[in-house]
Amino acid sequence: MKRVITYGTYDLLHYGHIELLRRARALGDYLIVALSTDEFNAGKGKKSYFSFEERRRMLEAIRHVDLVIPENTWEQKSEDIKLYHVDTFVIGDDWAGKFDELKEHCEVVYLERTPEISTTQIKAGLASKA
Numbered sequence: 001m002k003r004v005i006t007y008g009t010y011d012l013l014h015y016g017h018i019e020l021l022r023r024a025r026a027l028g029d030y031l032i033v034a035l036s037t038d039e040f041n042a043g044k045g046k047k048s049y050f051s052f053e054e055r056r057r058m059l060e061a062i063r064h065v066d067l068v069i070p071e072n073t074w075e076q077k078s079e080d081i082k083l084y085h086v087d088t089f090v091i092g093d094d095w096a097g098k099f100d101e102l103k104e105h106c107e108v109v110y111l112e113r114t115p116e117i118s119t120t121q122i123k124a125g126l127a128s129k130a
Ligand code: C2G
Pocket: 007, 008, 009, 010, 011, 016, 017, 019, 020, 036, 071, 074, 090, 091, 092, 093, 094, 095, 112, 113, 114, 115, 116, 117, 118
């Protein structure tokens, strides 16, 4: 069984997120999503609209996703890869090159982001229509 892991906030779930998860899952047989906790988001300068629990439940409803775990720190990735016997780390190419150190533990794949959609854009679009 080929195990894939990816990381993210996944707030205001949209088709860019789904496309990433679909392609990530297609790289193996089992997809783990390490979901940024509300506290970790604060460290990223992000305040998600939905709480960690709400975002977790939405991700768990997606057929491409097999397991959701919390992302609490930047440094946990190499431990996660060992703990879950991960073969491939995947993330959008907005992070291209940022996680190359993980190549000593597993394959590292940066997938092209889906253009024209982002949580920030959705929030701005809704605000302008308010
Ligand atoms: N994504 C995408 N296309 C978009 C928007 C997002 O492919 N239009 C991808 C991102 O590249 C990322 C995933 O969807 O792989 C989740 O995006 P975010 O929730 O914005 O995650 P981010 O804040 O980048 O957190 O330790 C890594 C961080 O937790 C990543």
